[in-house]
Amino acid sequence: MVRDTSVTLGGIRLKNPVIPASGTFGFGFEAAGWLDLDRLGAIALKGTTLEPRFGNPTPRIAECAGGLLNAVGLQNPGIDALVNEVAPQVRRICSTPLIANISGFSVDEFGVCCEKADNCDSIDLVEINISCPNVHQGGMAFGTDPASAAAVTRRARKATRKPLFIKLSPNVTDIVPIARACEDEGADGLTLINTLLGMRIDIRRRKPVLANRTGGFSGPALFPVALRFVSQVAAACRIPLIGCGGVTSAEDVIEMMMAGATAVQVGSANLHDPLACPAIIDSLPSVMEELNIDKLEDIIGII
Amino acid sequence: MNKYNPTILSNRTVAPKVYRMELATGEAPPLRAGSFVEVEVPGKFLRRPLSVSLSESGRLTLLYKVVGEGTAWLAQAQPGTSLSLLTGLGNGFDTEACRERALLVGGGIGAAPLHQLCRDLRAAGRQVTVLLGFNTASERILCEELETLGATVYVATLDGSAGIRGLVTDALRQVQPAFDYYYVCGPMPMMRALFPLLQADGEFSLEARMGCGTGLCFGCTVQTTEGPRRICHEGPVFTKKVLPW
Numbered sequence A: 001m002v003r004d005t006s007v008t009l010g011g012i013r014l015k016n017p018v019i020p021a022s023g024t025f026g027f028g029f030e031a032a033g034w035l036d037l038d039r040l041g042a043i044a045l046k047g048t049t050l051e052p053r054f055g056n057p058t059p060r061i062a063e064c065a066g067g068l069l070n071a072v073g074l075q076n077p078g079i080d081a082l083v084n085e086v087a088p089q090v091r092r093i094c095s096t097p098l099i100a101n102i103s104g105f106s107v108d109e110f111g112v113c114c115e116k117a118d119n120c121d122s123i124d125l126v127e128i129n130i131s132c133p134n135v136h137q138g139g140m141a142f143g144t145d146p147a148s149a150a151a152v153t154r155r156a157r158k159a160t161r162k163p164l165f166i167k168l169s170p171n172v173t174d175i176v177p178i179a180r181a182c183e184d185e186g187a188d189g190l191t192l193i194n195t196l197l198g199m200r201i202d203i204r205r206r207k208p209v210l211a212n213r214t215g216g217f218s219g220p221a222l223f224p225v226a227l228r229f230v231s232q233v234a235a236a237c238r239i240p241l242i243g244c245g246g247v248t249s250a251e252d253v254i255e256m257m258m259a260g261a262t263a264v265q266v267g268s269a270n271l272h273d274p275l276a277c278p279a280i281i282d283s284l285p286s287v288m289e290e291l292n293i294d295k296l297e298d299i300i301g302i303i
Numbered sequence B: 001m002n003k004y005n006p007t008i009l010s011n012r013t014v015a016p017k018v019y020r021m022e023l024a025t026g027e028a029p030p031l032r033a034g035s036f037v038e039v040e041v042p043g044k045f046l047r048r049p050l051s052v053s054l055s056e057s058g059r060l061t062l063l064y065k066v067v068g069e070g071t072a073w074l075a076q077a078q079p080g081t082s083l084s085l086l087t088g089l090g091n092g093f094d095t096e097a098c099r100e101r102a103l104l105v106g107g108g109i110g111a112a113p114l115h116q117l118c119r120d121l122r123a124a125g126r127q128v129t130v131l132l133g134f135n136t137a138s139e140r141i142l143c144e145e146l147e148t149l150g151a152t153v154y155v156a157t158l159d160g161s162a163g164i165r166g167l168v169t170d171a172l173r174q175v176q177p178a179f180d181y182y183y184v185c186g187p188m189p190m191m192r193a194l195f196p197l198l199q200a201d202g203e204f205s206l207e208a209r210m211g212c213g214t215g216l217c218f219g220c221t222v223q224t225t226e227g228p229r230r231i232c233h234e235g236p237v238f239t240k241k242v243l244p245w
């Protein structure tokens, strides 16, 4: 029998729940050289800010058990380049839903970026990153406090009618009031989670490995942490969730969905294996068969 | 980008801590000089970037130095082992930019990609002069291979145990080679020291800690006169013109 892998996210029908995560899939067209973008559930584009940014100095990458740290620092060409050039260019080569991932350093910057994304036909869904841990002045603060998370969501909601997802930070003591604040302000969904703040030291040189000292931890080791956040927020909110953190297999996708995710983002796995997403999508039907799942949507939040 | 699992044919030490690994690549297409591969190391999340030292039909040669756990694992890998590789990464050297006489400069393990570059330039009928810098005589690599290809090779060693005593910059001043284009690969301080000394046009192969090697993560960015560029994707080879050194 044909296994139904499709899911509905913010009113958009996805062929399958597998979405490459922002910052781990370039601007989409890089991977067109080795995989069919139309096979992906959707694509989350690299995080974008109002102004173009060079990002942090290098080294920006450090290895650790079960993953890596990154301190890319939101390198991007700015929202105008995204909506006028990049997104239309990706749209020309695929019909997969595109997610703009937006960061900002003030409530207003989030708002202006969302207005610009709203006017861009190539973008299907807006994801607000209030959790990027790399940038000294911003990001972090919004995601760690319910009132600031609410303020950003309110402003973004005013700015766009497109489905609006807020991507939350795991670097908090209690995520539930933050998730609820976003839901109350009209978010259509939440993405859980961004990277955990970490650090490595080169003990021979007696210096941090990353030029930025600290960076965001991601990769397979993050999976149980992300799963716990998804399960916890699923119990507290009604809006759909995108589970993100350490996903590397079709089994992980199903586990995330059982915990309450409607779709799943795959991040670091793309860095280790640029064919990770198509491999996961390929094995979904057989894993569904093994687990007696006819329709993937049926398992969302069954735990 | 191409992903496949070639088998190790041989893996031998050629200098202290330096190994030459030959892989059977079957039908896989040949790789460009100056491009690189990403090798999976068991138990490590990030693959290790290594330059193509020589790509022939059915065979790929890597030349690598043991500096940490990943390369130490590679060094003990036995013939017959299959490795997971991403290949065809990066832009590679522009062999057509040289009209007649090429100067190749390599420092230490940075000499690795010059093997294939020299072969391609010689095949295109170019004169090739190579300056190689090492700490000491026992660390010399590729000298014979490059001479066999018909290149004129000069060596500089820091301790004077072979060739010219000093750095490749000292060798450059002494030898005063004639060239219309140059290619450099080695440690950053060496490349920065050469930059103002080399008058013609040329190119430099850069290095960075990489998250992906495939242009996805923006972990390896360098500032150029044309804006930020990914070393793994738009590089690793950058022309003198675009480097704001």
Ligand SMILES: Cc1cc2nc3c(=O)[nH]c(=O)nc-3n(C[C@H](O)[C@H](O)[C@H](O)COP(=O)(O)OP(=O)(O)OC[C@H]3O[C@@H](n4cnc5c(N)ncnc54)[C@H](O)[C@@H]3O)c2cc1C
Pocket: A063, B036, B046, B047, B048, B049, B050, B051, B052, B063, B064, B065, B066, B067, B068, B069, B070, B071, B072, B109, B112, B113, B206, B207, B208, B209, B210, B236
């Ligand atoms: C484009 C490119 C081509 C290269 N070609 C060669 C080559 O032909 N021969 C060779 O011997 N070496 C080459 N290197 C350097 C080589 O990648 C590192 O020596 C190797 O990754 C070290 O791994 P490790 O696990 O032994 O060291 P560790 O220090 O344990 O590695 C820890 C992490 O740091 C990274 N890292 C450490 N040193 C470097 C470095 N110098 N450059 C980039 N990443 C580093 C590793 O990849 C790993 O992610 C190249 C690097 C790049 C970027």
Ligand SMILES: Cc1cc2nc3c(=O)[nH]c(=O)nc-3n(C[C@H](O)[C@H](O)[C@H](O)COP(=O)(O)O)c2cc1C
Pocket: A021, A022, A023, A024, A046, A047, A048, A070, A072, A074, A101, A129, A132, A167, A193, A194, A195, A217, A218, A219, A220, A222, A244, A245, A246, A247, A265, A266, A267, A268, A269, B211, B217, B218, B219
């Ligand atoms: C190199 C790198 C860059 C990232 N850039 C962004 C970004 O621009 N915006 C964002 O919301 N998340 C960014 N992230 C976080 C990922 O989207 C994801 O939330 C996180 O890595 C956890 O998932 P994973 O374990 O599957 O990688 C980045 C992650 C990595 C590794």
Ligand code: FES
Pocket: B209, B210, B211, B212, B213, B214, B215, B216, B217, B218, B219, B220, B221, B230, B231, B232, B233
């Ligand atoms: S290492 Fe990921 S973009 Fe270059």
